[in-house]
Amino acid sequence: MKKSKLTIVGGGSTYTLGILMSLIEEANHLPLSEITLYDTDISRQEKIGKAANILLKEHYPSLEKFEYTSNQSTAFKDADIIFVQIRTGGLLMRELDEQIPIQHGLVGQETCGAGGMSYGLRSIPDMIQLVKDIRSINKEAWVLNYTNPAAIVGLALDKVFPDDNRLLNICDMPIAIMKSYADILDEDVWNLEADYFGLNHFGWFTKIRNKYGHDYTSELKHLIKNNDFKPTDKLIANDPSWQSTFKQAKQMVQDFEEYLPNTYLQYYLYPNQLSQKESANNTRARQVINGREKEVFNDCDTIINQNNTENIDISGDIHGVYMIRIAASLVHHLKERFIIITRNEGIIPNLPSDALVEVPALLGKNGAEPFKVGEIPTFYKGLLENQYAYEKLVVEAYFENDYNKLLQALVLNRTVIDTNKAKNVLNDLFEANKEYWPNLN
Ligand SMILES: NC(=O)c1ccc[n+]([C@@H]2O[C@H](COP(=O)([O-])OP(=O)(O)OC[C@H]3O[C@@H](n4cnc5c(N)ncnc54)[C@H](O)[C@@H]3O)[C@@H](O)[C@H]2O)c1
Ligand SMILES: O=P(O)(O)OC[C@H]1O[C@H](O[C@H]2[C@H](O)[C@@H](O)[C@@H](O)O[C@@H]2CO)[C@H](O)[C@@H](O)[C@@H]1O
Numbered sequence: 001m002k003k004s005k006l007t008i009v010g011g012g013s014t015y016t017l018g019i020l021m022s023l024i025e026e027a028n029h030l031p032l033s034e035i036t037l038y039d040t041d042i043s044r045q046e047k048i049g050k051a052a053n054i055l056l057k058e059h060y061p062s063l064e065k066f067e068y069t070s071n072q073s074t075a076f077k078d079a080d081i082i083f084v085q086i087r088t089g090g091l092l093m094r095e096l097d098e099q100i101p102i103q104h105g106l107v108g109q110e111t112c113g114a115g116g117m118s119y120g121l122r123s124i125p126d127m128i129q130l131v132k133d134i135r136s137i138n139k140e141a142w143v144l145n146y147t148n149p150a151a152i153v154g155l156a157l158d159k160v161f162p163d164d165n166r167l168l169n170i171c172d173m174p175i176a177i178m179k180s181y182a183d184i185l186d187e188d189v190w191n192l193e194a195d196y197f198g199l200n201h202f203g204w205f206t207k208i209r210n211k212y213g214h215d216y217t218s219e220l221k222h223l224i225k226n227n228d229f230k231p232t233d234k235l236i237a238n239d240p241s242w243q244s245t246f247k248q249a250k251q252m253v254q255d256f257e258e259y260l261p262n263t264y265l266q267y268y269l270y271p272n273q274l275s276q277k278e279s280a281n282n283t284r285a286r287q288v289i290n291g292r293e294k295e296v297f298n299d300c301d302t303i304i305n306q307n308n309t310e311n312i313d314i315s316g317d318i319h320g321v322y323m324i325r326i327a328a329s330l331v332h333h334l335k336e337r338f339i340i341i342t343r344n345e346g347i348i349p350n351l352p353s354d355a356l357v358e359v360p361a362l363l364g365k366n367g368a369e370p371f372k373v374g375e376i377p378t379f380y381k382g383l384l385e386n387q388y389a390y391e392k393l394v395v396e397a398y399f400e401n402d403y404n405k406l407l408q409a410l411v412l413n414r415t416v417i418d419t420n421k422a423k424n425v426l427n428d429l430f431e432a433n434k435e436y437w438p439n440l441n
């Protein structure tokens with residue numbers, strides 16, 4: 001199988017080491033000749049890069065070249081595939097995205113509600129500039145984006161690069177939930193197939209079956225209604241916050257048993273309950289700063305100091321493996337089925353055509369071939385039209401510098417609603433994001 005050249009943008013990300021370990025595990029699916037890390041923060045990336053050097057020398061001997069750089073030409077010129085995972089403002093700005101809404105009695109979340117709007121307004125300019133820079137150097141590479149909030153970033157990128165069908169936005173939440181389904185069904189997650197529809201971080205599984213056609217949907221509903229649903233992916237299995245998130249699935253399936261929910265729907269269906277659980281002094285961002293970020297950079301220090309990966313768990317994770325298998329299907333024209341983010345254009349006929357929906361698609365050398373979903377029932381249509389209107393207003397507000405459209409977006413958002421709360425949280429977030437957001441009129 002032809003070997004590919006991969007660049008990871010955001011090489012200093014807390015996910016990079018896991019992606020590299022997943023690349024080692026998946027070398028048979030996506031054989032590589034070169035890996036390049038690229039980041040604007042040279043010092044943050046350097047520690048990951050030094051550890052990666054040792055990791056790859058030890059576990060990927062067939063790799064011909066590895067380097068880490070802040071030079072765009074070096075990073076993008078020869079890449080066949082470019083993974084993108086940046087965080088404009090870093091985890092400290094994420095902490096403000098989450099703290100400020102909580103201080104107003106609202107859900108404070110990375111990608112949902114007022115926090116997600118704040119993060120989206122920071123991410124849009126950097127992602128547009130990044131794709132422009134990539135395409136000025138390399139017109140052919142598959143650009144696979146994880147950068148969040150994928151719904152808002154995706155809509156903005158779709159406005160600026162409407163014809164770039166080698167630019168895909170991806171989310172690992174559906175596959176992470178399917179990993180947990182697989183583990184309670186004693187199935188391999190890669191043997192499961194889902195019918196799914198929604199927006200990013202706002203969707204439902206309508207069917208779960210295995211590759212031989214056995215339908216597990218009713219069995220899963222029964223199991224989730226009567227047991228504690230648990231995260232089982234290695235990145236989150238032992239994380240109390242994720243355990244609490246997965247546990248909420250029981251109430252969601254008991255209340256709305258027609259379809260199996262994406263875990264993110266908890267914020268939109270139970271906003272009051274969720275906002276009362278949160279504390280501004282212990283946001284998810286703070287937990288990640290004290291958890292994953294510390295663990296990853298401590299692992300890097302250990303690998304560098306011992307000059308090997310002894311006693312380091314180098315197994316892959318679903319976050320990394322998912323993106324890698326998507327890349328393999330595109331590059332090697334495997335036409336395998338993945339849940340990805342794509343323009344609606346009639347997939348769900350009773351939703352706006354220009355919405356970016358999250359649905360199953362076959363991935364091959366011509367990009368995504370999405371499966372039709374068909375008309376969706378009133379409850380889901382109402383929820384999704386409302387959420388899409390929020391997303392669309394945030395993106396329009398960005399391009400038009402329009403304060404009122406941001407206020408309208410928050411009043412529509414199911415985690416905010418109240419106009420006075422929307423005005424107050426918007427003003428505080430604007431103050432905190434002065435160096436990032438566009439001027440608003
Ligand atoms: N789509 C998904 O389902 C999914 C899953 C997990 C994480 N994510 C996203 O992945 C991203 C990374 O998450 P993280 O917690 O590792 O963040 P992080 O802050 O640890 O790492 C982000 C890296 O991006 C770099 N960066 C920032 N702006 C850049 C730019 N313009 N060009 C190049 N590099 C730049 C930073 O210097 C940093 O090293 C976030 O957007 C997160 O939300 C998405
Ligand atoms: O709060 P975080 O930073 O731990 O996670 C936020 C991200 O959560 C989802 O990604 C999960 C993924 O679902 C899980 O299986 C595992 O891989 O960890 C990831 C990060 O924890 C979500 O899809 C992302 O969009 C969020 O950024």
Ligand SMILES: [Mn+2]
Binds near residue numbers: 172
């Ligand atoms: Mn996601």
